[in-house]
Each structure stands twice: as C-alpha cells, then as structure tokens.
Amino acid sequence: MHSDRTPASSDSVTAIILFSGGLDSRLAARLVADQGIRLLAVHFTSDFLPDRIPADVSGTTAAAAAMGMELRTTDITDELIALVENPPHGYGSELNPCIDCRILQLRHAREIMARTGAAFIVTGEVLGQRPMTQRKGMMRHTEKEAGVAGRVLRPLSARLLEPTLAERAGWVERRRLCAFSGRRRTPQIQLAEQLGVTDYPAPAGGCRLTDPGYALRLRDLLCHGGLCRADLPLLPIGRHFRLGETTRLIVGRDESENDMLSASARDPDVLIACTAHPGPTSLLRGESSGENLRTAARITARYGKGRDEAVVEVKAWGAKTGCWNVPPAGRNEFTPLLIAGERGGSCGAGS
C-alpha cells in the first residue's frame, strides 16, 4: 500500500507523474514542480502504440531530464492484452478498454508510490477531454478501483474538481492550478507560452486500439483463438485474409511492408512471393496445408505484376519450401476472405 505519512512541507514531498511526454503531461509536471514538489515520472508504453517509439527517441526521456525528473518506463502490453480479451468495464468506441487501462496505470503508480514513499499521483488529464475516462464520476471511480482515492491531482483541471490530498495538506496551492475542461487545446497552448514550454511534440496518432481498421483485424483474432503478442506488429500492415479458423494470410502492400513481413516470420510461418514478376511478399500463419498454401500463392500472385498471366511461378520458404505454377486469383475471387471493410465480428467480440 502507499505511504500514509504526511510530509511536513512541500519541500520534502515526492509525487509520481504519469508522463506521456505530450503537452498536457509536461504542463501538469510544470504546475506541480513549480510549487516545490519533487516528481518521479512514469512512462507507460505498449505494442498498441504506433511505431513503438522508445522513450529516449521520442524525446520523452529528454523532456523528463530537462525538468529534473527521473523517468521510469513500464511496458504494459501483456496486461493490456488481457484487458482487451476481457475488459471488466467494457470497450470504448472500438476495442479500447480505456477505463481498465487507466485503473491499471494508476495501480502501477500506486505500487511505485509504496516503493518510493511518494505521497500522491499527478496526471495531465483534462476534465471532459475524453468521453470515457475523463468525466468527474469516472475519474473518482478509477481512483477508487486503483486504491488511490483522493490522491490523484490533475493540475490542468484541479479547480473544477474536488480538492485532493495534495491540496488539503497544503503541499500545492489550489489557486496556482488550472480550471481547463473540454477538448479545445487553446488554453493549454496559451499556458505553454506563459510557462515557456516550447519543445512539446505535435499530438501523435495515439493508441491503435481506438482505430476502426486496426480493431477490425484485432476483433478477427479475438474471434479465432485469441491474441498473441507476436501477432500485434502484423496488425497495422498489409492486406489480411482469413483462410481458416487458425490460418491468416498477410500480403505486403509495398517494399517496406514486404520487409517487415519477412522480418516478422517465425516458425512455422511460410513466406510466399512470385519468382519472375515483381509483387508482394506474403506471410502465411497457421495451417499451411496444401489447400491453404495454394490459395495463399494464388492471392499473392493476384497482387503481383503477373496478375493477368494464365499462370505465374510462386516460391515459398520458411516452414514450407518449394516452387509452383499457379493461376493468379480472379479479381474478386477471394474478397469474402478479406478482413476489411465492414465493421463488427461474427463472434460479437467488442460489440
């Protein structure tokens, strides 16, 4: 459990800040650090974030260091997979279990509080900015579920919320905090100018779990045996076909995707490409029986330059090797197998 001892003054108080490195968390950090609070920054990362940029490359480490904060990075991919498979509080607009994800993050922060003797938690949340998690009632609920009720200070909206322990104890002055609400960014940009915060990153793509196309492919996996961490890097790339209950084909759309598919192959995956015509590399994952292999070869040939030939030569390597002459698939022959287009899954996952 977290420490309940009460530091005598703000000079001796440490807080944990959930630090994404974006503008809101940088401003929240400044508003609290400027009142003499020592901050320990925690950065959560996962394979559901676009491009999985390491904190030191994205500038988060440098931003924390510039503010004098130690930064700890915590990978929550495996815990998020479990929540995507079974979210106690349900999903948001797609397969994003945001309420449970926030509870998870606050629980991690609570554990760090217990280990470090920190007195409270700071976040860059803004009331009303996100419909699912940033409503007053839900903020109270997530704190309670995480075992940190009353200990989460949200400096950007604090004057619109109940006073927290940090304010009641006098460690931070409430009047020096903000009363921002809603999705408009203008107040934060103005505050950044006032505080001289200039080097913040532009808003990034955000968590892929909220992306409809990504969620469609994820939903397909949930309906066919569940999630595996090794599948996650493949979800944003290529065209995906469902060839059987346990079998998928992913067809590269350009050279970089072809390279990524080649690099992602693991036993017993099969890689497929045309030998004499430029075209995609495809990855067959699952049951690579004769019929699936032939279908995969014909689909691969369909997306190559030899698509109008009567037959093209296709090679396979990896768990199966060989060369075959196959007729390229017809224009819409395998469209029903394509995992794209309509939203929703047949098994009801995420609906």
Ligand code: SF4
């Ligand atoms: S958008 Fe993704 S990372 Fe953010 S709270 Fe929701 S599930 Fe978690």
